[in-house]
Amino acid sequence: MKVRVLYFASLREKLGRDLEEVELAEGATVAGLLALLRARGGAWAEALAEGRPVRAARNQDMAKPGTPLAAGDEVAFFPPVTGG
Amino acid sequence: MKVRVLYFASLREKLGRDLEEVELAEGATVAGLLALLRARGGAWAEALAEGRPVRAARNQDMAKPGTPLAAGDEVAFFPPVTGG
Amino acid sequence: MKILVGSADFDAGAEIRALARASRGVGAVASFVGLVRDANEGDTVGAMTLEHYPGMTEKSIAEIVGEAQNRWQIADATVIHRVGTLRPGDQIVLVVVASAHRGDAFEACEFIMDYLKTRAPFWKKEATGTGERWVEARASDDAAAARWDEDGQSDRKR
Amino acid sequence: MKILVGSADFDAGAEIRALARASRGVGAVASFVGLVRDANEGDTVGAMTLEHYPGMTEKSIAEIVGEAQNRWQIADATVIHRVGTLRPGDQIVLVVVASAHRGDAFEACEFIMDYLKTRAPFWKKEATGTGERWVEARASDDAAAARWDEDGQSDRKR
Numbered sequence: 001m002k003v004r005v006l007y008f009a010s011l012r013e014k015l016g017r018d019l020e021e022v023e024l025a026e027g028a029t030v031a032g033l034l035a036l037l038r039a040r041g042g043a044w045a046e047a048l049a050e051g052r053p054v055r056a057a058r059n060q061d062m063a064k065p066g067t068p069l070a071a072g073d074e075v076a077f078f079p080p081v082t083g084g
Numbered sequence: 085m086k087v088r089v090l091y092f093a094s095l096r097e098k099l100g101r102d103l104e105e106v107e108l109a110e111g112a113t114v115a116g117l118l119a120l121l122r123a124r125g126g127a128w129a130e131a132l133a134e135g136r137p138v139r140a141a142r143n144q145d146m147a148k149p150g151t152p153l154a155a156g157d158e159v160a161f162f163p164p165v166t167g168g
Numbered sequence: 169m170k171i172l173v174g175s176a177d178f179d180a181g182a183e184i185r186a187l188a189r190a191s192r193g194v195g196a197v198a199s200f201v202g203l204v205r206d207a208n209e210g211d212t213v214g215a216m217t218l219e220h221y222p223g224m225t226e227k228s229i230a231e232i233v234g235e236a237q238n239r240w241q242i243a244d245a246t247v248i249h250r251v252g253t254l255r256p257g258d259q260i261v262l263v264v265v266a267s268a269h270r271g272d273a274f275e276a277c278e279f280i281m282d283y284l285k286t287r288a289p290f291w292k293k294e295a296t297g298t299g300e301r302w303v304e305a306r307a308s309d310d311a312a313a314a315r316w317d318e319d320g321q322s323d324r325k326r
Numbered sequence: 327m328k329i330l331v332g333s334a335d336f337d338a339g340a341e342i343r344a345l346a347r348a349s350r351g352v353g354a355v356a357s358f359v360g361l362v363r364d365a366n367e368g369d370t371v372g373a374m375t376l377e378h379y380p381g382m383t384e385k386s387i388a389e390i391v392g393e394a395q396n397r398w399q400i401a402d403a404t405v406i407h408r409v410g411t412l413r414p415g416d417q418i419v420l421v422v423v424a425s426a427h428r429g430d431a432f433e434a435c436e437f438i439m440d441y442l443k444t445r446a447p448f449w450k451k452e453a454t455g456t457g458e459r460w461v462e463a464r465a466s467d468d469a470a471a472a473r474w475d476e477d478g479q480s481d482r483k484r
Binding site for chain 3: 354
């Protein structure tokens, strides 16, 4: 299944990408997607390393590592927010 | 000694007066002035009766019954405030 | 510190802009506008008249703002309070507080309003269908002001 | 409820007036304006850029305002948050809350600001003399938002 992945702010800059489509196994979770991206190595392994403060959203709702994904989902990764 | 006495809001209306000069004995206090006014009877005895929520200020600072007065002081009596 | 007591209406936006420009270190401007409601304690209110004690009222407000300046980091503050006859929907009071940080701005603004309600010499008279009546002081206003007395701000969420 | 996220500046006074007229029962309008300061953590800041997540940001703000409406008696609320490049002194964010009573207006306004800081997807990048840097989330902002979680408002002075 395919999901749309978005990157914001410092993560977008470190990864040099704001948007892509990623092919995932059925039943994959946010954690599974992160592991797949991390496995690309380089900036991906570094910026998405475990323990880094990376937040995730699924279809514009905050998500947890265990949140399951479905085909066509919009998944976003970004650093902790600093608005206002 | 003479003091200037001001009345505000519901007290002013009940007493039918907003300003007067009152002759007091040297060393009189706010409580002494109140007793003297109360002794006038009628509306004065009623509006200034003990237990009534009457506030006092001396020279534009909140005063207590025991606050001593001096010649030329401005003393004000009024109900609890209801601003804002 | 700017303190105005009078019959003229005010422009909250202009006062906020002025304080926002008070210094470049200002990052937060909290403000409050109090308005005449059309009902109080069940009765429809047509108009109200605010009386004050010229001289003492301004002095009391300056003391309240001074107290807020002692308690919080404030760049500047503005208080405007109207007197005279006001109708439902009319603005009564404006408090604006500028600070580097939002916590100070919010708390100082709320503190000034709570103290204005209970310490500054203003008296309200309401005109209802059945005549005029002086508004009585409310226990909830005293309680709102008293919460700042107890022990500073220790039991207030920060 | 009015929620705007965009590059356009706002007029706090106009937004306050609009909410004051939301209903005749409105007696209190609390508001907050956040501004770009010229210094942060010691460095002089020349400009900042705010990025957001179009769609999710507006949705998050609507949820925050909805939560405030559940917790307090609110007549209406307006939130405007700017994005793009802003300079020292520029307005960043406006929160206006109208209510019958001042306690509700103040608390809901502060609640919305605290949650905006920690829940809505906005990211700030500052330009300093030594280059650009992304602003990191502050523990004090998390703490400010967390105080509303514990047990409602029971340990907040009322």
